[in-house]
Structures are given as C-alpha cells and as structure tokens.
Amino acid sequence: MSKLQHNITFLQQRITNACIATNKKPENVTLLAVSKTQSVEIIQQAYDLGLRQFGENYVNEAQEKIPSLPQDIVWHFIGPLQSNKTRFIAEQVAWLHSLDREKIALRLNEQRPASLAPLQCLIQVNISNDDNKSGIDAENLLDFAAKIAALPRLQLRGLMAIPKANQSNEALAQDFAKMAELLALLQKNYTGVDTLSMGMSADLELAIAHGATIVRIGTDLFGART
Ligand SMILES: *Cc1c(COP(=O)(O)O)cnc(C)c1O
Numbered sequence: 001m002s003k004l005q006h007n008i009t010f011l012q013q014r015i016t017n018a019c020i021a022t023n024k025k026p027e028n029v030t031l032l033a034v035s036k037t038q039s040v041e042i043i044q045q046a047y048d049l050g051l052r053q054f055g056e057n058y059v060n061e062a063q064e065k066i067p068s069l070p071q072d073i074v075w076h077f078i079g080p081l082q083s084n085k086t087r088f089i090a091e092q093v094a095w096l097h098s099l100d101r102e103k104i105a106l107r108l109n110e111q112r113p114a115s116l117a118p119l120q121c122l123i124q125v126n127i128s129n130d131d132n133k134s135g136i137d138a139e140n141l142l143d144f145a146a147k148i149a150a151l152p153r154l155q156l157r158g159l160m161a162i163p164k165a166n167q168s169n170e171a172l173a174q175d176f177a178k179m180a181e182l183l184a185l186l187q188k189n190y191t192g193v194d195t196l197s198m199g200m201s202a203d204l205e206l207a208i209a210h211g212a213t214i215v216r217i218g219t220d221l222f223g224a225r226t
Contacts, residue, residue: 004042005049007221011204015215018208029208032076032197034218036061037225040068046221047073055097055216059085066092078160078197078216080134087111095120097160097197097216100136102147105154112153121154122197125182127175128164135161141182142189149190158195158213159183172203176210183211 001009011031019026035043036057043054047070056062057079066075076095081104089096090111099105099121112119123144126135136144141159148156159182163175179198187193199207201220208215218225 002045002049004045004222007223008046008049008051011217011220014204015208018205021205022209024208024211028213030214031221032078032214032216033221034078034200034216035065035222036079036218038222040065042222043069059088062092063088076214083107090119091116093119095122095157097122097214098124098134099148099154100124100126100134100144102144105148105151109151109153118153118155120157120195121148122158122160122195123148123156124160124162125179127161127179128167128171130164133162133164138178138182141186145186145190156186156190156193158193158197159186160197163198169206173206173210176207176212180211 015029015031016026019029030053032053032055033046033051034055043065052072053074053076055076055078075093076097077089077093078097081089081098083103086104086107090108091113096119108119124135125138125141126133145156148154159179161179163172176198179196183196195213196211197214197216199212199215201217204215
C-alpha cells in the first residue's frame with residue numbers, strides 16, 4: 001500500500017471514529033484534500049485513489065494546476081482572494097470558503113458564468129478575533145449574510161473558520177462551539193445553509209464533535225509541506 005493510500009484510509013477512519021464518538025453521520029462529513037504546494041502528479045494520485053474534493057489557497061497555483069487535472073474534481077478555493085483575481089475563481093471553482101468582503105462578492109456574482117451552478121459560498125468568520133486573520137467579525141455576520149444572500153449567482157451554504165494557532169484545547173473548543181452557534185443562527189434566517197468548514201490535520205476530531213461538515217486536511221494527507 002502506498003503512503004498516500006495509507007494516509008487516506010487512516011484519515012477516513014479518524015473521521016468515522018470521530019463521528020461515531022459524537023453521534024454524527026460519517027456521510028455528512030467531507031474530507032477536503034488541501035493540495036496547496038502539491039504537484040499535479042500527487043493530486044492525480046489522490047484522485048486515482050478516489051478523492052474528488054480538493055482545496056487550493058493561491059490563485060496562481062490553482063491556475064497552473066486545475067486545467068491539467070480531471071474535469072470532475074470539485075475544486076474549493078480556501079485562501080485569501082484579491083479583487084483582481086476573482087474571474088478565475090468565478091469561472092473555475094465550485095466552492096469558495098473565504099468570502100469576507102462585499103466587493104469580492106459583487107465581482108464574483110457578476111463573473112459567475114450562467115452555464116454553471118451558482119458559486120457555493122462560505123462566509124469566513126474571524127472566530128478567534130485574531131488581528132492577522134481574514135474573516136468578518138461574528139457580530140457582523142447577519143448583515144454580511146444579507147448582502148450575500150441577495151446575489152443570485154452566489155449560493156450561501158455556511159461558514160468557515162481558521163482558529164488562531166497554538167491555542168489550548170479549551171480555547172479551540174470554545175471557538176468551534178461559537179462557530180456551531182453562528183451556523184445555527186444563519187440557518188434560522190436562510191434556507192439551504194448546511195455547511196461548516198472547520199478542522200485541519202491536528203484538530204479534525206474536535207471540529208467534528210462541534211458539527212464540522214467539511215474538514216480541510218493537508219499535512220496528514222500529503223505529508224509536511226516543503
Ligand atoms: C493549509 C490549510 C489547511 C490544511 O492544514 P493542515 O494542517 O496541513 O492539514 C486547511 N485550511 C486552510 C485554510 C489552509 O490554508
């Protein structure tokens with residue numbers, strides 16, 4: 001068995017175990033393969049082993065890789081997005097996890113081709129109130145969501161967070177719990193909201209315990225990035 005095959009099997013087992021431990025359905029949790037810095041060859045190997053959902057962080061890198069990979073990959077963009085790079089995202093990806101600016105949303109709404117489904121959008125929340133992090137502040141969520149929900153070529157599906165690094169388990173659990181509350185609030189106001197993108201290699205179990213439906217995994221899938 002290849003190292004990659006081993007890692008995929010092990011991660012799927014971790015996800016299943018975390019779901020069983022907290023009464024969640026494993027089929028409701030998606031393993032998103034974070035393929036930033038990984039080559040087309042490695043991504044193709046992961047595809048051949050059955051993965052279909054991949055996440056990229058940098059537009060330039062995504063532009064180089066996406067055209068050479070199978071058409072049925074579901075691409076997610078999870079990094080910061082500048083307004084001069086929205087067209088590629090509007091035309092080439094299915095999901096955007098990092099929506100936090102109205103100006104970007106308006107551009108994406110204009111640029112999303114009519115031939116494609118609406119862009120599936122997650123609002124990024126700066127859940128740890130980290131000065132260096134992108135994301136909207138929690139208290140602005142409903143105002144911002146109203147602006148997104150009014151745009152026909154974007155579909156509001158939920159929330160995403162990148163909690164501050166190196167927090168205690170207790171602080172991290174609090175952040176994940178706050179995200180679950182915010183998702184519930186959003187669900188009260190909008191139909192079709194069902195997605196919570198949180199949890200990475202080191203904390204996917206804690207995230208699933210708090211309701212994550214997409215876990216974003218790089219290191220424990222592909223190995224340490226160089
Ligand atoms: C790199 C990255 C990940 C993956 O993190 P790992 O710890 O390598 O699993 C997840 N989410 C975002 C937004 C990232 O930039």
